Amino acid sequence: MQDRPILVLGSTGYVGGRLVPLLLEKGFTVRAASRSVDKVRARPWGKHPGVQPVAVDMHDPDSLVRACDGCFAAFYLVHSMAGPARDFAEMERDAAYNMVSAVNATGVERVIYLGGLGEDRDDVPLSKHLRSRAEVGRILGLGSAQVTMLRAAQILGSGSASFELIRYLADRLPIMITPKWLNTRAQPIAIRNVLGYLVGCLENPETAGRSFDIGGPDVVTYRELFHMYGEEAGLRRRILLPVPFVSPRLSSHWVGLVTPIPVHLARSLIEGLRNEVVCQEDAIRDLVPQELVSCRGAIRRALQKIERHAVDTTCFDVGGACLPEWAGAGDPGYAGGTVYEFGYKARLQGDPEKVWKVVETIGGRQGWYYGDILWRLRGFIDKLLAGPGLRRGRPQHEDSVHVGDALDFWRILAVTPGERLLLLAEMRLPGEALLEFELDSHWENAVEVRMTARFLPHGLWGLAYWWAMYPFHCLLFRNMLKNISEAAGTHIYSPPERIGKS
Template sequence: MRCLVTGATGYIGGRLAPRLVVEGHEVRCLSRSAARLRDVPWASDVEVVEGDLSDPSTLPAAFEGIEVAYFLMHSLGKPDFERRDREAARNFAEAADRAGVRRIVYLGGPQPPADGTQSAHLRSRAEVAQILLDGPVPTAVLRAPVIIGSGSASFEMLRYLTERLPVMVTPRWVRNRIQPIAVRDVLRYLIGCAGLPPDVNRGFDIGGPDVLTYLEMMQRYARVAGLPRRRVKPLRPLTPWLSAHWVGLVTPVPSAIARPLVGSLIHEAFAHEQDILEYVPGETLSFDEAVRRALGKIRDAEVETRWSTASGLDPVAEPLPSDPDWSGGTLHQDKRAGRVNAPAASLWRVIEGIGGDNGWHSIPLAWSVRGWADRLAGGVGLRRGRRDRDRLQVGEALDWWRVEEIRPGELLLLRAEMRVPGRAWLEMRAVPDGPDRSIYLQRAIFLPRGLAGQVYWAAILPFHGLVFGAMVRNIARAASAPPRDSDDHVRPATPRSPAASGR
């Protein structure tokens, strides 16, 4: 089928478009700026058309020949988002009708309460749904509560609140019941709705198998993330307005987005029916499993997941380049670079030879102290050394590191196995800068776990200039020096080719 995806630069649309392609559909994406989709991995697999749902004159080219149109945009965070979304829905429905579209699919929010106390966020979602359902094109509305996946605003709010506050005073709405759903299952339902019978024009509640309070979600998130049980005291005076500012203070989720989300949490949100299973059958992921995938916590594998790529298990749950900057958890980095008066081949020889008896080209005492501290804490310290003096391969131990990725002549990525409150990596790159010069790029990456991880990073930050700064200077100096063999004769440095390395 020929599908149109609006909101392809957003959280759900950016994950849906490539999966529709995998399912064999022809995909066209509507965006106000085609440049925003230029660098996504799936850009060459879709057609991108520029247009604006607030300007009907820009829509005919986007809808031409389309059979199924996905309405996935919203203006949440803008002062007049209700008016903007109402106008966009009307223009979308009219353009779809004129183009002969057979099906509209809309992802909305949970059904607002009947007592009229709904938040502006839920009221707007329900209004958009009704506009589309009242139009001439058959429409399927999926009503989703909290979506679990890295990058989802609701999940990021849950992540940051839980990780940063081991003890917290919370609003009373943390005891409201919610039926969260994994982003993988949301996408499966969205794709499945493309094949609904033409007489289906209605809304469907969707949710995962677990109905939990927000407090239970925080406690279970903490357990999956390996954090201590959170101590929480609900407090009545914390109104939704105060709660939104509290969330904005504790988390990087912008207050303009936090306010409508918090407003929707004052109501219980769970599925009142499961009719969608008649058309799109299948089991949904549990809350714990959804969190596990969002965090990339895949067990029983030495080197299966990487911080820099989506996991092989469920990449849809992990961060994408199109996700907002505040999504994906806190990421601390120490970036450094040094110019080397030698070709990249000589620099790579030093990078691949690092560690073990060869040392770390830094302050030996500092590395020794850190190694002994790790052993006292029950870690591996520096005692493992390295398997081979000159060569490394993926998966092997290197002192307190594990080789997670290696591209001969270019990149070495090490994952820390020392005792730290989080996950840490060290990335080293050799970049050519002419026939006789190169650039050494070094990056230390740390994903903290809980408040202890934040404190740990702040505590070691003053030492980075000494340890990592010396490392850059000494590696550059070692690469510039002529290599010597065991008889102390100068020998040429030749990089190992992928073929020679057996990979």
């Protein structure tokens, strides 16, 4: 088995990013799949000799066949819930059928799928998200591979969506008005145990072709989870007021404003909280024995990791890191619409390495070197529009940047240390935007810094947005370059000069 690669679909996501190094430790060759190969290579394990990076689009059957070819087994850890698509269930269905075709064409022998707990009942039907997770499992079972389905409730661990939801609400709100699901029972599971079951199922052939419920040792209500978190975090006891008229839609918008979790993801999570998610059987415990971590223990470990800045992956890792087609060179303007370009450049006298260090630590608690109140205002507006806002901050490795990381309401697309940082806008916009920092150190003890924004407007609203923001861009960019120079201890010996073609 170990002579053939193990495919991990979703290798740069929350679970996949922790599973890959665990498989490598056990001697497996891992074919790590993601939409961006650069994002795979930027992971701490991305350059391990046992890793085979591969670019996969779950809606491109050919890319899936190439990824599956020669593999013994595949972990199916992808889902569309993290995206703002209106019909994620249809996207999930399409991806699952593509996987079945790829498995049949390449002879992959096993598929291990991480799905969701929950039973469809007449009085409380499954949420759209949980129903879609169950459907994906049924579709995967149509292929020639033996499918092992693990059904889990909330995953507790540093950076998981469920944990972050509890953490931010409890930290920021001493009094919470909540939907009536506060008293719904659940059986959460620690991320450590999820990983143990995933690897254990791969190693134990008796798990092939079977479905298992996986959960921790505790069955608790969400009220108990909030109080448990507060006690472990040293908070005063939170007041929780469940009321029947608060809908999941209203709750998700409130969660989106208070926490860094996007509204579309919060809504899927909250709608699922009305369903009781408790294991109906525990056969997996005999086949893959391990010490189960309690809810309190999982919360305690998560808080310790956050305090040490040692969070391996987070739910914010999910996101594309691919350069948009319109940003590529060689296409005529009429091929994809007019791209507007605007920026400033300045030549600085001083150490180029210090200038780069300032640029790569931009955002998060550091801020954007000018007009932080304007950035915060833009972030607040973005939260009102169901975008990520600024609360995602910087990644845990505060002093550096890596491809695929979320950075406030941007996603890092490219990093060339000392030379280039390219960001893709993930805030709500009537168009698509890139922000690029370039450093040119061709002169002795001097560096030219260029800061450029590129924008592809969508319709009339996109054009109106670009020109409405134009004076703010002028103010921000010019002064940001001045303050970057000051923070790096360099001398700016020519005023920032306007560049671009807008």
